[in-house]
Amino acid sequence: MACVTSMILSKTSAFRALRTLRLSSSRSFSKWQIALAAQNFSGYESIQAQYKPEVPEYFNFAKDVVDNWAEAEKEGNRPTSPALWWVNDQGDQVKWSFVELSHISKKAARVLSEQCGLQRGDRVIVILPRIPEWWLLNVACMRTGTVLIPGTTQLTAKDILHRVQTSKARCIITDQVLAPAADSIASKCPSLEFKLIVSRSHREGWLNFSDLLKLAPAEHDCAVTKSWDPMAIYFTSGTTGTPKMTEHSHASHGLGLGVNGRYWLDLTPSDIIWNTSDTGWAKSAWSSVFAPWIQGACVFVHSMPRFEPTPVLEALSRFPITTFCSAPTAYRMLIHHSLSSYKFHSLKHCVSAGEPMNPEIIEQWKTKTGLDIYEGYGQTETALVCGTFKGMKIKPGSMGKPSPAYDTQIIDENCNMLPPGKEGDIAIRIKPARPFCLFTRYTVVKAFVVLAPDYVSRDPEALIKELQDHVKKVTAPYKYPRKVEFVLHLPKTISGKIRRNELRKAEWGKA
Incomplete structure (x- = not known):
């Protein structure tokens, strides 16, 4: 594949799609889901x-996934391995089967909907480290139809302020470490109505999630x-x-990441995957929630606050982890450790994403462990775009071939497809x-501007910059309009109010 400089979403009508998706009832998905978990394949074709x-x-x-796997467990149609297996350095462990995950997440959904009053479409910011509650709240948000916004625990008060104000979140859920930062900006966030703390201790002005979870009923009707x-x-x-806020639908991750789980991660219901990504990034959703659970696999989690080679190698040796996913930087750190002191009895598949993998690292990992590293490329907006899928020959320096979910091409600046060997x-x-x-x-600020007569002849590009600079001075800088369009008039109601909905529809029609 040719080298690439960036990703462009082509808008040319000539760039046709390979497949038209078929609509069906949601029940048919569960059949497809279990069938997908059992498929065999031998090569890219x-x-x-x-x-x-x-x-x-x-x-x-x-x-359609968690509850269906719970039913499969009850009927004996899934191995006895957990759905979630969490450990820490103190020897503590939490194991939830799909039955238990289904049960507890319904209780958590009742907390969100009844104690917090959250409704379908409300936005919820969740900033938690690698603790079981993060996975629990992922599922609970989906049950209630609320929109989850994860954040890394490295966020500052300024970062949290930006996220709450931009998203207009009604609720924030975090732990005792970041609660003070959230409190410091809450007065500047009129949309923020509820604060949930995940902690054994209590904090003034916060609802305690653990207390509420214990009291919540386990019955919950999933949002349609x-x-x-x-x-x-x-x-x-x-x-x-x-x-930027990148919005994903229920289908884009809940269905789309089946490609990752089956063809790149090579997961089955008997597998246990450990993905070391931080809970604040989309990669954690890909490989620690959706892709594994679509396949009915077990998600392994180590609570380590930062990546350190020794506990990682000890965990790979001690626990029956079959699939390991981490960034190239992590693999570099691991190979410089004494790998000969560790035996990975269960590990059979290793993948990497986030940055290009140095061919020497792949070679050394293979020499010391006997295992290949399969690379993948994607973005927050796309999930996996290209990958070296299981069964494909690994080519050093290549990120593999296009995901079957996309028709992917290399193009020039005019959106013309390029032949092999050309960069684009x-x-x-x-x-x-x-x-x-x-x-x-992208939920991005655009300004529609009606020019006064004296400004009609002015250079539009200079005007746009002047307007943007003005907004940066009078409001928070990040609120400035990324897009500006000059129009002759604005649609208004009889009473003179601007019909913003018509402007949005016109904008999305252009897109």
């Missing part, structure tokens, strides 16, 4: 041939959500500007059918 997704009109991961309804919002890392940008075909596993949108 068979992956392409087997991948025939169906997107139902209604879908909810908590009900359509596949395209918003499910989660991930803030990008902000490397090219202010972090990665493009994903979005017309005539937008891939269901792609993010829904």
